[in-house]
Amino acid sequence: xxxxxxxxxxxxxxxxxxxxxxxxxxxxxxxxxVEGTAVERVGQAPLGDxxxxxxxxxxLMLRRSEAQRVFVTVQQ
Amino acid sequence: MTGSATSSRDVGxxxxxxxxxxxxxxxxxxxxxxxxxxxxxxxxYPGVTVEKKIGSYDDGEGLVQVIDLPGTYSLxxxxxxxxxxxxxxxxxxxxxxxxxxxxxxxxxxxxERNLYLFSQVRELGLPIVLVLNxxxxxxxxxxxxxxxxxxxxxxxPLVTTSANRRLGIDQxxxxxxxxxxxxxxxxxxxxxxxxxAAREALQRSITHRLGSPPPRFLADRxxxxxxxxxxxxxxxxxxxxxxQQLAQARQELAASSIRLPAIETQVRYGWIRKQLxxxxxxxxxxxxxxxxxIDRWITHRFWGLxxxxxxxxxxFQAIASWAAPLTDGIEAIQESxxxxxxxxxxxxxxxxxxxxxxxxxxxxxxVFLPQILxxxxxxxxxxxxxxMARAAFVMDKLMTRLxxxxxxxxxxxxxxxxxxxxxxATRVIENSRDRxxxxxxxxxxSCSARLPVYLLMVSAFVxxxxxxxxxxxxxAVVLLLFQALGALVAIPVAWAIRRWLLPGDPPPFxxxxxxxxxxxxxxxxxxxWERAVAFVQRAGTLIFATSVLIWAxxxxxxxxxxxxxxxxxxxxxxxxxxxxxxxxVQTLMEEKQRLQADQIRNSFLGRLGQxxxxxxxxxxxxxxxxxxxxxxxxAREVIVATLGTIYSLGGDVDSENQPxxxxxxxxxxxxxxxxxxxxxxxxxxxxxxxxxxxxATLLVIxxxxxxxxxxxxxxxxxxxLAYIGAWLxxxxxxxxxxx
Numbered sequence: 177x178x179x180x181x182x183x184x185x186x187x188x189x190x191x192x193x194x195x196x197x198x199x200x201x202x203x204x205x206x207x208x209x210v211e212g213t214a215v216e217r218v219g220q221a222p223l224g225d226x227x228x229x230x231x232x233x234x235x236l237m238l239r240r241s242e243a244q245r246v247f248v249t250v251q252q
Numbered sequence: 253m254t255g256s257a258t259s260s261r262d263v264g265x266x267x268x269x270x271x272x273x274x275x276x277x278x279x280x281x282x283x284x285x286x287x288x289x290x291x292x293x294x295x296x297y298p299g300v301t302v303e304k305k306i307g308s309y310d311d312g313e314g315l316v317q318v319i320d321l322p323g324t325y326s327l328x329x330x331x332x333x334x335x336x337x338x339x340x341x342x343x344x345x346x347x348x349x350x351x352x353x354x355x356x357x358x359x360x361x362x363x364e365r366n367l368y369l370f371s372q373v374r375e376l377g378l379p380i381v382l383v384l385n386x387x388x389x390x391x392x393x394x395x396x397x398x399x400x401x402x403x404x405x406x407x408x409p410l411v412t413t414s415a416n417r418r419l420g421i422d423q424x425x426x427x428x429x430x431x432x433x434x435x436x437x438x439x440x441x442x443x444x445x446x447x448x449a450a451r452e453a454l455q456r457s458i459t460h461r462l463g464s465p466p467p468r469f470l471a472d473r474x475x476x477x478x479x480x481x482x483x484x485x486x487x488x489x490x491x492x493x494x495x496q497q498l499a500q501a502r503q504e505l506a507a508s509s510i511r512l513p514a515i516e517t518q519v520r521y522g523w524i525r526k527q528l529x530x531x532x533x534x535x536x537x538x539x540x541x542x543x544x545x546i547d548r549w550i551t552h553r554f555w556g557l558x559x560x561x562x563x564x565x566x567x568f569q570a571i572a573s574w575a576a577p578l579t580d581g582i583e584a585i586q587e588s589x590x591x592x593x594x595x596x597x598x599x600x601x602x603x604x605x606x607x608x609x610x611x612x613x614x615x616x617x618x619v620f621l622p623q624i625l626x627x628x629x630x631x632x633x634x635x636x637x638x639x640m641a642r643a644a645f646v647m648d649k650l651m652t653r654l655x656x657x658x659x660x661x662x663x664x665x666x667x668x669x670x671x672x673x674x675x676x677a678t679r680v681i682e683n684s685r686d687r688x689x690x691x692x693x694x695x696x697x698s699c700s701a702r703l704p705v706y707l708l709m710v711s712a713f714v715x716x717x718x719x720x721x722x723x724x725x726x727x728a729v730v731l732l733l734f735q736a737l738g739a740l741v742a743i744p745v746a747w748a749i750r751r752w753l754l755p756g757d758p759p760p761f762x763x764x765x766x767x768x769x770x771x772x773x774x775x776x777x778x779x780x781w782e783r784a785v786a787f788v789q790r791a792g793t794l795i796f797a798t799s800v801l802i803w804a805x806x807x808x809x810x811x812x813x814x815x816x817x818x819x820x821x822x823x824x825x826x827x828x829x830x831x832x833x834x835x836x837v838q839t840l841m842e843e844k845q846r847l848q849a850d851q852i853r854n855s856f857l858g859r860l861g862q863x864x865x866x867x868x869x870x871x872x873x874x875x876x877x878x879x880x881x882x883x884x885x886x887a888r889e890v891i892v893a894t895l896g897t898i899y900s901l902g903g904d905v906d907s908e909n910q911p912x913x914x915x916x917x918x919x920x921x922x923x924x925x926x927x928x929x930x931x932x933x934x935x936x937x938x939x940x941x942x943x944x945x946x947x948a949t950l951l952v953i954x955x956x957x958x959x960x961x962x963x964x965x966x967x968x969x970x971x972x973l974a975y976i977g978a979w980l981x982x983x984x985x986x987x988x989x990x991x
Contacts, residue, residue, distance in 0.1 A: 197478070197513055199330055200760045205517035206326040207762065208365040213521075219547070222556040223649040226761050233362045233395075233534075235765035237645050239652075242762060
């Protein structure tokens with residue numbers, strides 16, 4: 177189990193849990209980052225932050241600090 | 253309530269009202285535009301700065317009013333946008349009639365996430381039409397959707413559209429009528445039994461206490477949104493112990509291992525995935541879309557920054573240069589109107605009011621219009637094609653240093669041309685604190701109105717030294733420094749505001765990166781038009797009033813009828829093409845200018861300037877500069893014309909004017925020392941770099957924040973900074989250079 181910011185480029189993981197119940201975590205969950213969703217790391221901004229992920233058919237941008245709330249298991 | 257009564261009378265009794273809701277980036281604006289065309293009004297909901305957009309169309313059976321609600325991912329009512337949306341959908345918004353149906357628009361190639369909002373909306377119990385938009389893109393995304401199957405499972409009528417190509421619009425209009433005629437099916441229960449029991453207990457308790465049962469949707473919001481808007485609303489309605497009651501209910505739910513608020517997203521996404529099984533299928537191997545290929549360059553480590561810089565340069569350049577001919581045109585029209593008034597009216601106070609106050613005042617608003625149009629054309633194009641989200645992505649890291657997010661970059665960048673469109677552009681920032689902070693520092697960016705002041709002072713008082721064979725000129729370096737000064741000062745200002753005034757974590761950056769699309773010219777044109785109308789109507793009237801006020805303060809009470817008599821004589825002589833009268837005109841002109849200078853000195857404004865002289869002495873200024881600063885409250889560049897008038901040169905001078913520069917160089921204190929030294933010139937420039945002498949900006953802040961508090965704050969903090977800055981410049985400059 178790792179957090180989303182540690183996911184290597186091109187890798188996908190399956191979401192286990194989104195930590196916290198503040199507005200940011202809620203927004204993530206409302207946008208489909210819930211238990212069982214597959215998330216792939218597809219890129220990052222030129223200055224290294226934020227990161228870009230592919231989530232159920234769309235692209236999501238998250239700062240590293242926000243990606244740390246999401247726990248995933250890496251898929252082989 | 254009066255609002256709803258008038259609007260239903262406006263459109264007749266047979267009219268119905270529907271609302272359009274959907275996630276951001278689903279083509280909702282295109283759909284609204286395809287339904288209503290330019291037949292739309294934009295305003296604000298009372299008391300909040302949420303944009304209220306209402307249009308209408310006639311489908312043959314009668315008029316249909318369409319309310320375009322702000323794009324949102326959920327109805328959990330955390331942001332002002334979401335709160336207003338919930339109020340409108342529940343019929344609680346007093347200025348909107350109750351809804352007959354709700355149209356939920358979803359991006360067909362991203363259906364899973366989009367159905368989350370749908371699953372919330374359908375629990376409101378109103379007739380619903382589900383629109384799968386961007387249908388033309390579904391096939392090349394490698395997605396197949398079994399429409400009849402999906403329609404049967406969801407239990408609501410379903411329409412496919414490609415709104416930017418206007419496909420499927422007529423069918424949508426027919427389906428809306430059909431949906432209203434048929435009563436909506438009861439929404440299915442998605443939540444587990446223990447949760448439903450808790451909700452029903454809550455509903456019973458509120459019914460018992462208040463006499464009327466709360467809708468199921470609101471009961472859900474009470475339980476799910478911890479210290480949410482709905483809760484504070486019911487507390488005010490006479491349920492002061494509601495928070496304790498909710499806390500207890502939540503504790504009991506936690507005991508039966510239901511985690512709040514995560515249960516909602518779990519349950520809804522679980523339901524959505526079940527509905528989509530065997531209905532939506534994707535290619536096993538995800539396709540690399542054109543959008544992905546473009547993004548490899550646009551968000552590339554190196555080329556991404558180059559592309560960003562190039563696009564920003566293009567916008568900045570366009571505002572600075574394309575607007576110039578249009579601005580000149582507006583000024584020419586303004587002048588010719590002034591001239592025709594001059595030709596038809598005898599000189600007098602009324603003519604002066606019309607030319608200097610009314611035409612001058614309205615003109616000072618309209619000259620901003622070309623810049624606003626060009627900026628919003630670019631913003632519209634960039635937003636609609638999907639680049640705006642990339643710009644925020646690229647710039648976010650730098651902007652977090654200021655306590656802002658990437659979304660603030662474009663508004664601040666635009667403010668280098670003019671803060672008015674820059675502040676209007678902050679509407680793309682949905683976090684209200686983030687947006688407010690951006691608005692408060694935007695006026696510090698060096699706008700084009702500061703340039704005339706800089707040019708006048710630099711050319712008159714900065715030595716024309718140069719190095720490297722003329723490639724590096726001291727005057728140009730000073731100009732560049734002043735262009736950058738405001739942005740540098742904005743860094744500690746933003747930090748301080750964030751620290752003491754708007755404390756909190758830096759705004760989050762959870763954002764969707766939409767696919768690139770070819771921008772719809774209709775949508776872009778409609779947006780540019782809306783902004784232009786809003787600007788001219790609302791800010792325009794207020795700026796106009798301010799300009800007339802300043803005119804009156806400079807004109808009264810020392811009105812000298814002799815000035816108008818001289819004007820009449822000059823005009824009479826000028827109308828006769830004789831060389832002989834030229835010298836006479838010159839003498840009369842000088843006489844008139846001397847009288848006008850007297851008039852200004854003895855006007856309310858002039859007296860005020862002299863009374864504040866002790867306060868501006870430490871900045872190295874005399875009362876004339878003080879009057880110039882006071883008179884330039886409507887717009888910074890006015891100081892050039894005012895100094896010209898005061899120094900008896902007549903009102904019509906510009907910064908290139910050699911005589912004005914010479915006059916300033918020759919101006920003396922009573923004891924014979926020159927008024928203008930290099931430190932004085934620099935002190936004036938620093939003051940104008942940091943001050944808030946721009947009525948248009950302050951009034952736009954008032955409009956965008958819906959309160960006088962923030963323009964007042966901006967004015968006070970900027971004027972304080974400007975005063976301190978000018979004082980330091982003069983004192984240090986004098987100590988260093990000598991007087």
